[in-house]
Amino acid sequence: MDKVTRMASERPVVIFSKSFCGLSHTIKTFFSEFGVNSAVHELDEIAMGKEIEQALSRLGSNPTVPAVFIGGEFVGGYNEITTLHLRQELIPMLRRARAIWV
Incomplete structure (x- = not known):
């Protein structure tokens, strides 16, 4: 879990992906x-991919990928990101995390 926390920051x-x-x-x-200039970690291409995927599962990421962290905090996967966008909450979140400036 510590490795996921470090990577997410x-x-x-x-984005944890396959x-x-x-x-x-x-x-x-x-x-x-x-x-957004995201850090992307392809779990099927890195040595500790399986362990990271298990940690993401323990965080509540279901399915485990994609798993998105914004500002070091776990936000969720595809459904959560699209819901935030539809509610017009994603852009302000990205601004607060300094992922975008516009």
């Missing part, structure tokens, strides 16, 4: 289109 937006996951691809593209 390395940038304002951190390279073959369609929802992960959508989330990465979504943030990129907002101009």
